[in-house]
Structures are given as C-alpha cells and as structure tokens.
Amino acid sequence: MQSAPFELSQSQKIQVTLLYLYASFDYLKELRLKLQGLMVAVDPTLDLSKMQRRNSLITASQRGAREMSENWRNDACSILMHFERSVEGQMTERASDSFSITIANECERSLREISLAWMTPDEQDNFDNQFQAISWHARQLDDTVSQHQRAGRWDDFSLMLAASECKHDIDRADSLRLRPDILGVSGTTPARTGVYLPLDDPYGTPQFCWTGNPQGVLLDCNTFNELGLEALASIGRDDLWINKSRMLEFARRHANDPRLTQDPFFDDSISDEDLAPSLVARNAFTNRSCRWMYVEQIHGALKN
Template sequence: MPIQRLALPPWHKRQATLLYHYASLEYLKGLLSLIDEWIAFTDRLLDERSGLDATGLAHVNWKPTSTAAHFSTYAYAAMVDFRESVVRQIAKRSFERYSGAAEGQCERMLREYAGYPDSMLWMTHEQQAEFKERAEETFKYAGEITSFMQRPCNVDDGGFWERWMSKRALFPRLPRFRVRTDVEAETDKPPPRTGVYVPQEDPYAALQFAWTGGYGELGPACTFNEIGRDALAAVGREGLWGDEAGLFRFANQQEYKGIITSLGDPVEEAWEAPGAVAAASFEEKPCKWYFVEMINDEYEDHDGTYAGTGEVAEPKSRVPAGEPVPQSGFWHTPARAGSRRYFKQGDTFPKIEGSDYGATFWMWSSDQSDPKL
C-alpha cells in the first residue's frame, strides 16, 4: 500500500517551490526580456563598429571570421533564433507543452562562428566583457528551465540543495501545497495533470515537474543509494549538502576510499567533499507518484534552510471540533452526511450540532479533488 502522506517534508516543499517557479510562464517571459536586452545591446555594438571591418582586414590582419559582418550573418542570427524559440515556447504553454530553453544551441553557434567568449576582435575589451556577462546571465537563466524541463529530468537532491541555497532570497515565504493522493501518475507515462509530482513511498527522492501536452512523462525517481543513505546517517538531513567537514570525514572512511573521489582522485580537501559525495550518492528507480498542488494565495513562513528545523511530523488525520485545521485541504465528518468541504490551515473545525453520531471529529478526505474544477 502506498503511504498516504498528507504533508511534504521541508526539503520537498523547497523543491516544489523551485519547480513551480522555474516552470512558470512568468519565469519564461523573464528569459525573453533578458534576450531582448542582450540583442538590443548587440545592435548598438554593430551600429558603432560596422566601419571597422575594412580597416581590420587591411591593417590588422583580421580574418574574415573576425569581422562584425561575419558576426551579424552567423552569430547574431543564432541569437535571433534563440529568441524566436522562446516566443514559440510561450505560445505552447496555452497547450500545456513545455521544453528546454535551447540555450545550448545558441551558445555553440557563438563559439563556432564568433570566437565567443574571448576572441571577438571587432569589439573593444570592455564591450567583449559586457557581451560575455549578458550572455552568461541569459544562458544561466535559461539553463534552469532546461534542467527541469528536459526529459528525463535528472536533478537530484544535491542539485535542488544547490539551487535553493542560491535562490532562497527569492522566497521569503513558501507557497502552501497539498498532496493529492487522488491524482496518481507512473514513471514513463503521461501524467493526468500538469504540475509537480512526489514519489509515493520515498521521502528522499527528488520531485519532478510533468505535463500533459506531449513528451512530459515523469522519469524514474532519483533517490539515495546505499552511499547516500550512509551519508545521511553520518551528517543528518541538515548536513546534506553543506557540511564540508562532516562529508569530508565520511568520504575518507576506509570503506569508501576509492569509491568516493573528486575527479578520479581521493578527496583531499574539505571543499571537494560535498560534490564528491553527491556524485556517488544517487540511483534511479521507477515509481508511482502523487500530484502536488500549489494552493493559491496561501503561504507559510520558513527558516531559510533546505532541510528545515525539527522533525517532520505528519498532520493529524482525525481532529476533534474546536481544534485548528492542521493541513489545508478537504475534510469530512461522519457526524453529517455530505459534510466534505475545504478548510484552510489554521481555521477552526466546527461542531455539528444535533448529530446522533456524538462528538464531532473531522477526518482527512482521501478524495482531494476540487468539485469546482
């Protein structure tokens, strides 16, 4: 029987927050804005430097590939293609279709045809530096879409930790989520709804985003292997993946020497340990998944860490009237037929007056579907 989990552990809440952020239409439109600013900057450079090609070819021994004209013909066209690809992706979102951002093709074209990042002779050194900075910012931004939308998605717990630690300032509060045990999916099959999914039986496997508009199947769950579980036991959940000293000691235990390595060599510096241990800590398994629904306009405070503080406790599934609601979602009471209704976390469960059932107890509904949808 799958575990009927009502709440996500803290690290899964962070993962769900990141996935919905990077999959959002707002984030994709932000990429279009970055590309437009980059292209506008490049347009200005081409206008300013267009008269230098003849001088460079005649007096500085430029090759034809070193000119602004060559850049405009080949590399600039790749930038425009990149932009058009993002415009198409924005249009496809209305059909619930997602994909990587295609930044890799643009970067390859710049390297092949323009000498990117350091040999674009028709620019000044200052212009090259700014062009490179804008390009790297755009490619990095786009790369987050590609990381989570490529099939199969292979972002593991260490990858989520790294992103959370660099982006957590964007999320002063976390959205509230509910695990929809009535919406199930399977690895390698199209999901029934577009959104985030959590493995049914593994609290440490990474979440994934999947969609219904084609080629959006869930991949195998990426979870801890034996080394990963041993690392977890050694440094605790809060020590993954930032406890350099603890992970260094773990990596240098006799049983792991030669297995946990940094670029093929023994881990000799503490700063190498997190990456080396993470590289050896995961495996993939097919599984069944539950849909993770983001609740509109509901948020919760958090401590900023990835693992969260304290033990992860499951909310009560049977709560007497008069007590606060432990988890947003649909609840019902046997004290009244047809009592199923939605409560927000923190609301107070009402008492059913005049019931022959006796004391009123509210129970988590196994059906979390919204009748309005």
C-alpha cells in the same frame, strides 16, 4: 479529500517550489526578456566599433573577415533572434499545456564559432557574463522539463545548489498541498500538470510533468543509493551538501571506499572541501521506478 500519508518536509517544500518556478510561464517570459536585453546591449557596441573603425584595424592585421563586427552582426544576431523566436513559440505552446527544452545549448555552440575579436576585452567579458546568465536561466528550465533520459535530471544535490540562487523566490512562493487523490506511476502520463513527489521514497527527487502534447511522462525517480543514505545519516539533513567541512570529513572517512576511489576526480577532490560535496554527490544517487503523488500549488496563499 483523503488525508495524505505524510507531511511535506522543509527540503521537499523547497524542491517542489523550485520546479514550479522553473516551469512557470513567468520564468519563460523572463528568459525572453534576458535575450532581448542582450541584443539591445550589443547594438551600441556594434555602433561604437563602426565609429572607431575597428574593422579596418582587423583587416590591417590580416586576421580576416570572420573577426569583423559585420560578420558578428549578420551571424550572431541571427542566432540570438532565432533563440528568441523559439522561446516565443514555447510561450504559445504553454496555452495547450505543452512544455519543451530550449535551444540554449544549440545557440551557445553556434556563438562559440563566431569571433568576438572586434570587441574590447571588457566588452567581451560583459557579453560573456550576460550570455552565461541566460544559459544558466535556460538550463534550469531544461533540467525541469527534459524527457530525454530514464530518470529526471534533478537530484537532491543539484536542487540544493539551485536553491542557493533562488532564496528570494522560495521565500515568497505559494503554499503547497499534497493531493493523495491524484497519483501516478513512472512511465505513465500524470492526470494533472504539475510537480509530483515519490509516494514510497521520502528522499526521492520530485518531478514536473504535464498532460499536453507531447506528454511529459513520469520518469524514474532519482534517489539516494547506499552511499547517499550513509552521508545523510552521518551528516544530517540540514548540513548535507552545505557543510563543506563535514562533507570533507565524510569523504576522508571513505578514502578507501571504491564507491569514491573510482571517481575520475577523486584525487583532486578528496583533500579539497570545496570539491568534496560534489565528489560524494556524483556517487550518491541511483534511480528506480516508483509511485508518485501530485503536489498542488495554491496560488495566492503564501507558504509558511
């Protein structure tokens, strides 16, 4: 095999590892388990509501049948079961190397229309927390395989945020190897299913693509624009996005820069170190067509 033109940086290893994680069959299977866990957890709450005759209290207060537990049992349970069946269908499609986004957004919109008034405040909080965890899990998968935009959904900033939630998975991930013999170009279907890195842009965000039907083509590359490159040079790779005080300092140095001042949340963010990283990130990227190189995951070989 020919030698690769560059070595994987630590940040590239982390980003590639995350995309392989989110596109994995185990990750999809975990989504189904989370959905099943939520449905199982709601059953005792429904039973308790019936035993305590909460529906009669709702009727007495004239709030209407839409706020009763039976309405939730009939409608919301059907929505969650539809979500679960959809995930099971996606699991079946993986056998033919086919990937697609989940129906998590559709499910969440539908559930918002169904009242939780029959639950106690604590029960509502527990349900909301569990479903938000499911939504976050599904969103990582969706952002990895979505083909509904010109460039990939992920960028350097969003993958940094994701990495902070997946440190354990990153630490025990398989080793990676660049494959300069397997190349691709934006707008075409790759030769192999997997993660691809920009060949001619060291700061470009990797993409996961696939060969099944429908195909997952290589989209344009998300990469730093001039402001992003300035932030990288000023703050450094290790501190970029993570060091809030340095990010705030950088933003303040550009307090009169129209690249930041035109941001709709500029006034709220320019003096807040928690918001400064996202202020810069929202204005730090561009996208372009490029050449791509396949990054192979070597199963069973732990990374350094």
